[in-house]
Amino acid sequence: EDKVVQSPLSLVVHEGDTVTLNCSYEVTNFRSLLWYKQEKKAPTFLFMLTSSGIEKKSGRLSSILDKKELFSILNITATQTGDSAIYLCAVNSNYQLIWGAGTKLIIKP
């Protein structure tokens, strides 16, 4: 059965800290891995990763994929209170997205 596991489930840090969120997967037919940010509304797309070792970057957020070890990390540097959200990881397997449960990130001022 396809499975996506995110860790930690929740994380509380102070503004300015750097955080690393993890996503591991076991799927039958990997096509891509996607990261989304969900505040108190719909998930919004952050990154799609298809190749190992190539970092995707957007401002203070970056992500990398390791297809050999079957995981991805999402890094956020110099965190701000606006980064508080649930971060969702999904893996495209046979054109269906398999979703992790999410990591709830709280940034304290």
Place this chain on the structure above:
Amino acid sequence: DAGITQSPRHKVTETGTPVTLRCHQTENHRYMYWYRQDPGHGLRLIHYSYGVKDTDKGEVSDGYSVSRSKTEDFLLTLESATSSQTSVYFCAISEARETQYFGPGTRLLVL
């Protein structure tokens, strides 16, 4: 943001009542999806569509039906609502079955 709207945004209904949720897109994307999101379960796929009149079941399709008569509209019907269907429902669209873009969601409460 992708042009996706959902209606209604909030609904309260009674057990046994049929309910229809609407998803409307202006992006002309071929693929459309209905998810429900519940604490402890994350996002779960209910049904999806790969074209007009072409739909298929997801992992939690029991008690739900869908219809897509036009590219832009994807309807989700709860045939006889139950309290277990209280949830937040998201519609998503995709051009090529890769990245999905989400609508604002509908909060449904079944009493």
